[in-house]
Amino acid sequence: GEYYEGGHGTQIAQELACPLMSKLLNGLKKYSEDDNEVQAAFMFGHSDTIQPLLAQLGLYVDPVPLTADMPWEQAMARKWRTGVISPMAANVDMVLHRCENAEGVTSWKTELLHNERRIRWPKCGADKTNVQFCSPDDLFTAYPMAGDCKFDEFCKIPQ
16 A cells, blocks of 8 residues: 555655655755755654655665565565654654865755664765765755656646
């Protein structure tokens, strides 16, 4: 159920997180450009919101899709385990850090946390895989859908 409804099982499940991902990334970019005093911005939801976001971020991707006839050992070793990745009080944090080098030049880096644990950005960095910190601009390169969310198109009801 949840693998196909909110995870990597279908593309539509990941696309459902597009408006949220767009709001998050645009917020990070805005805060880094405006140099304002915002200390935190919070959004709340349920596992039905968190799971598609985790899928769109590219987290917990298994090498083969989950199926009913999957061998038991393979099923138990999979990464997408909703009881682990989306328990009660699950959360995703994107922390924006202001960094200043020795010359006083400011740059911004974003850190990703899932359930209070630091995790690596799976689609960011020079090789598009697995970095600890990602600039707000690089996030739009890593997650292009968030910059051009076509939610109305893929949720359109045919006439």
